[in-house]
Amino acid sequence: MTDSTRDKPYRQPTGGWGSIKSLARHVLRQRALRAGPGLFRDHNKTGGYMCTSCAWAKPARPHVGEFCENGAKATFxxxxxxxxPPEFFATHRVSDLRAWSDHDLENQGRLTHPMRYDAASDRYLPVSWQDAFAEIGAGLKGRDPDSVVxxxxxxxxxxxxxxxQLLARLYGTNNLPDSSNMCxxxxxxxxxxxxxTPVGTILLEDFERTDCVLSFGQNVGTNSPRLLHELQKLRDRGVPVVVFNPLRERGWEEFxxxxxxxQMLANRPTRIATQYYQVSAAGDIAAMTGMAKALLEWDDAAKASGSEPILDADFIAEHTQGFEAFQRQVRAADWSRITAVSGLPRAALEAAARTYAGARSVIAVYGMGLTQHRLGxxxxxxxxxxxxxCGNIGRPGAGICPVRGHSNVQxxxxxxxxxxxxxxxxxxxxxxxxFQPPRKDGMNTVEVCEAVIAGRVRAFLGLGGNFLRAVPERELxxxxxxxMDLSVQIATKLNRTHLVxxxxxxxxxxxxxxxIDQQATGPQIVTMEDSTTCIHASRGKFRPASPELLSEPRIVAGIAQATLPDNPAVPWQEWVADYALIRDAIEASFPDDxxxxxxxxxxxxGFARPVPARRRQxxxxxxxxxxLRPRALSADAGAGEDGDILRLITLRSNDQFNTTIYGHDDRLRGIYGSRMIVMLNPDDRIRHGIASGGMVRLTCAAQDGVTRSMGGFRAIDRDLPAGTIAAYYPECNALIPLWHHDEKSKTPAAKSVPVRIAAD
Structure with missing residues (x-):
C-alpha cells in the first residue's frame, strides 16, 4: 500500500458514532456551520426544504433529525x-483544470457569476446574464431542432x-434525455x-404492515440511508430481511x-439482514428462478397432502396471465445451472424461498444492481x-419498491x-x-452519446449534472x-463536463x-416527487451564495424568451414571478396526478400520485x-465461459452521491485515501498473479475493435463471489462500451462489465 491508500476493514455499524464523526469533519471542511441548525429545524420537514440527495420518502411524522449522513453531506x-468567482478562472486555464480530480474541482465551491468560454485565452470569462441569454438564443435559432439536446x-x-420540457417542445424536439436513462x-x-405502471407500488406506511422484505442489488447504507429507520422498526418486531448482493455491505449488516x-451510548447495533446471500454479478435471475422453483415444488406437495397452498392461486387466476408458460420454464430449469450462474447453493435459495413463503405480505426492494445489466x-x-x-402486489404491506437516486428524478x-x-x-x-408539439420520439442518453460521437448533435443544454463523467465511452x-457548436451548463459547481x-x-x-428563491411576488416554493410517488413542497431558508445567482426557473425562462417566438399562451415572466402559476399549469397538463x-x-x-397497480388495476x-419469462438465467446476455474474464460492478462510495465526490474515503468499506482501487476475491487475485495491494490494469474484454483500458488501480481483497470484482463509478465508466446496455431500455450495463485484469 502507498501512504495515501489505506485498507482497514470497518468493523463498526452503519450510522452511530462513525456517521457523527464524518459529519463533523465534512461541515468543518466546507466551512458550512450555518447549515447545522437547519438540518434539525428544516431538513425534510413540512415548511422547510427537501434534501437534494436521494429520493427516499419523507414521513408525515418526521424524526427530530430527518436526514442521513449522505443527505447532510449534500447540504454542507x-x-x-x-x-x-471570476478571479478563479482568471488564474486557471481550462486545459490545466482538466488534470484536477472530480473532488478537487467541486471542492473549490459555488460558482458565483455566469461565464463564457474564451478559446483564445483558454479561460472562462464573465458575461452578463442578458448577453448570455442573447448569445445562447442566437446559437439555437435556425438550427435543426433534432440536432439539439x-x-x-x-x-x-x-x-x-x-x-x-415545454421549452424543448416549443423549440421543436423531444430530445429530452435525463439521468434516469442511466439508472x-x-x-x-x-x-x-x-x-x-412505470413506478413502484408501495407507500412508506407499507413498511409498518409488511411481514418480510426482500432486497436485490441495493446498498441501503450508502444509497438510501433513511430507509434504515423503517428497516430498524420492522426488525424490532421480528420481520425478516432477506438480502441478495454480491458485496457484503455494512448498511445491511448492522445499524x-x-x-x-x-443505542448510541451502548453502541449495540440492530442486525438488519437476517439472511444475506452474495449472488454473483448478473446472477439474480438465476437466484430468483431457484426461489420460484422451490415455491412451485412446495406448492405441488401442499396440494398433494391437502395442506395450505404456497401460491396464491386465486390471485393468479383473477389478476394475472402467462403463469402456465412461466411455471413450465421454471420447472424445466436445471438446479445445477441455477446454482452455477447465481453462485449460490440450492440450500441457500431454498432457505430464502422458505422465508418468503412464510410471509403474508412482502415488499421487494431493488436498485441498480438489477437495472444495469444487458438483461436488466x-x-x-x-x-x-x-x-x-404469492399475490404480493396491491395489498397493504406488499409491493415493489425501486429505490430511485436523485431527489426528483422520478x-x-x-x-x-x-x-x-x-x-x-x-x-x-x-x-x-x-402549438403543434413534435410527434417523433427523441433520443435517450445512449442515443445522444451515439449522435455526439457521430457529429449529429450540434448543441447541448444541461440542466444540472456532469454528463461526460456519468456516461460510458468517455474517451470517444x-x-x-x-x-459541438454550443454547450450550455446550468450548474452550482465546477465539474469535468465544463472543462471540455x-x-x-x-x-x-x-x-x-x-x-431562498426571492422573486417578484416574494420567496418561492418548489416541489419534487419521492420514490413512493409522494409530492413534497420545499422552501429555501438560506441566503444565496452570490447575488448574481438566478433560480433554475428564471434561467429556463431567460433561454426560452431569447430563443422562441413570442407566444401569449406561455407566460414565462408571470411564471418566474409566481411559481404557483407554474403549478396551476402542471395541474392543467396532468390533472389526474x-x-x-x-x-x-x-x-x-406529501400527497401521493395515483398508481393503479396499488388497487390491483x-x-x-x-x-x-x-x-413474463426471462430470456436467460444470466442477466449478462451473451456472456461466454472464458475463465479469465471477470465481471466488473461499478459502485458508489460512502463519500459520494452519483458523480459528486465529497472525499476520497469509503469508510463503510474500510478504504481510505484513494478511489483508484479494485476489490476482488483473494482466490481470483492469486489466480491472476496479482500481489495483495499490487497495482493492476483493467481492460474491457469486449471484442469490438475499440481498446478501453485503465491502469493505476490498487488490488484490495474483499469478500466477493468468484469472478466478480468491484470498483468505483464514475472513474470506471471509461471501461464501458456504449453498446453495453440493457437490451430494451438502453440503460448502461454497469453492473456486469466484462474485463480482464493484469498486474500494472
Whole structure:
C-alpha cells in the first residue's frame, strides 16, 4: 500500500458514532456551520426544504433529525462557504483544470457569476446574464431542432422540469434525455409490461404492515440511508430481511440509530439482514428462478397432502396471465445451472424461498444492481414474477419498491421530461399552449452519446449534472464533445463536463434548493416527487451564495424568451414571478396526478400520485398483471465461459452521491485515501498473479475493435463471489462500451462489465 491508500476493514455499524464523526469533519471542511441548525429545524420537514440527495420518502411524522449522513453531506456541499468567482478562472486555464480530480474541482465551491468560454485565452470569462441569454438564443435559432439536446439531471424541481420540457417542445424536439436513462430507465420499461405502471407500488406506511422484505442489488447504507429507520422498526418486531448482493455491505449488516440515545451510548447495533446471500454479478435471475422453483415444488406437495397452498392461486387466476408458460420454464430449469450462474447453493435459495413463503405480505426492494445489466428488464420482471406468485402486489404491506437516486428524478418524468412521446400528453399541451408539439420520439442518453460521437448533435443544454463523467465511452465522448457548436451548463459547481468546451460554452450558476428563491411576488416554493410517488413542497431558508445567482426557473425562462417566438399562451415572466402559476399549469397538463396541486402542498408526508397497480388495476395490454419469462438465467446476455474474464460492478462510495465526490474515503468499506482501487476475491487475485495491494490494469474484454483500458488501480481483497470484482463509478465508466446496455431500455450495463485484469 502507498501512504495515501489505506485498507482497514470497518468493523463498526452503519450510522452511530462513525456517521457523527464524518459529519463533523465534512461541515468543518466546507466551512458550512450555518447549515447545522437547519438540518434539525428544516431538513425534510413540512415548511422547510427537501434534501437534494436521494429520493427516499419523507414521513408525515418526521424524526427530530430527518436526514442521513449522505443527505447532510449534500447540504454542507451546497451551503459551503467556498466560492469560485471570476478571479478563479482568471488564474486557471481550462486545459490545466482538466488534470484536477472530480473532488478537487467541486471542492473549490459555488460558482458565483455566469461565464463564457474564451478559446483564445483558454479561460472562462464573465458575461452578463442578458448577453448570455442573447448569445445562447442566437446559437439555437435556425438550427435543426433534432440536432439539439435538452438534458436534465435529477435535482431540478417539478416547476423547472415542466418549463424545461415545454421549452424543448416549443423549440421543436423531444430530445429530452435525463439521468434516469442511466439508472432506472429499466424500471420504466419493465414495470409497465408487467403491472402497467412505470413506478413502484408501495407507500412508506407499507413498511409498518409488511411481514418480510426482500432486497436485490441495493446498498441501503450508502444509497438510501433513511430507509434504515423503517428497516430498524420492522426488525424490532421480528420481520425478516432477506438480502441478495454480491458485496457484503455494512448498511445491511448492522445499524446504530443516532436518534436513539440509548443505542448510541451502548453502541449495540440492530442486525438488519437476517439472511444475506452474495449472488454473483448478473446472477439474480438465476437466484430468483431457484426461489420460484422451490415455491412451485412446495406448492405441488401442499396440494398433494391437502395442506395450505404456497401460491396464491386465486390471485393468479383473477389478476394475472402467462403463469402456465412461466411455471413450465421454471420447472424445466436445471438446479445445477441455477446454482452455477447465481453462485449460490440450492440450500441457500431454498432457505430464502422458505422465508418468503412464510410471509403474508412482502415488499421487494431493488436498485441498480438489477437495472444495469444487458438483461436488466428481465431482472426486474423476474422479481415481479416472484411477487405475483404469492399475490404480493396491491395489498397493504406488499409491493415493489425501486429505490430511485436523485431527489426528483422520478418527478421529472411525471411532468414531461421524457424522450418517448407516448409518455407525454402532447394533445393536451398542444391545446394548452396553441402549438403543434413534435410527434417523433427523441433520443435517450445512449442515443445522444451515439449522435455526439457521430457529429449529429450540434448543441447541448444541461440542466444540472456532469454528463461526460456519468456516461460510458468517455474517451470517444470527450473527443467528440469539443466539435459541438454550443454547450450550455446550468450548474452550482465546477465539474469535468465544463472543462471540455464546445465551440461556444456557457456556465450558468443557479441557486440550490436550500437557498431562498426571492422573486417578484416574494420567496418561492418548489416541489419534487419521492420514490413512493409522494409530492413534497420545499422552501429555501438560506441566503444565496452570490447575488448574481438566478433560480433554475428564471434561467429556463431567460433561454426560452431569447430563443422562441413570442407566444401569449406561455407566460414565462408571470411564471418566474409566481411559481404557483407554474403549478396551476402542471395541474392543467396532468390533472389526474396533480389535482388541487397548490392546495395540497403542505400535506404532511406529501400527497401521493395515483398508481393503479396499488388497487390491483392493471393498465397493461392484457388488462392483467403479466408473468413474463426471462430470456436467460444470466442477466449478462451473451456472456461466454472464458475463465479469465471477470465481471466488473461499478459502485458508489460512502463519500459520494452519483458523480459528486465529497472525499476520497469509503469508510463503510474500510478504504481510505484513494478511489483508484479494485476489490476482488483473494482466490481470483492469486489466480491472476496479482500481489495483495499490487497495482493492476483493467481492460474491457469486449471484442469490438475499440481498446478501453485503465491502469493505476490498487488490488484490495474483499469478500466477493468468484469472478466478480468491484470498483468505483464514475472513474470506471471509461471501461464501458456504449453498446453495453440493457437490451430494451438502453440503460448502461454497469453492473456486469466484462474485463480482464493484469498486474500494472
Amino acid at each position: 456541499w451546497d451551503l459551503t462557504s467556498r466560492r469560485v 435538452f438534458y436534465a439531471s435529477g435535482r431540478a424541481s417539478l416547476e423547472t422540469s415542466y418549463m424545461y 432506472h430507465e429499466t424500471t420504466s420499461v419493465a414495470l409497465p409490461e408487467s403491472i402497467g 446504530v440509530n443516532p436518534q436513539r440515545p440509548g 428488464c428481465d431482472n426486474v420482471q423476474m422479481l415481479i414474477n416472484l411477487l405475483l406468485m 418527478g421529472q418524468r411525471t411532468v414531461g421530461i421524457a424522450e418517448k412521446t407516448d409518455l407525454v400528453p402532447l394533445d393536451r399541451l398542444a391545446a394548452q399552449y396553441g 465522448m470527450e473527443r467528440a464533445w469539443a466539435g 468546451p464546445a465551440r461556444s460554452s456557457f456556465l450558468l450558476p443557479t441557486l440550490v434548493r436550500s437557498e 396533480f389535482r388541487d396541486f397548490n392546495g395540497r402542498l403542505d400535506l404532511p408526508g 392493471w393498465e397493461t395490454d392484457s388488462g392483467k398483471a403479466n408473468f
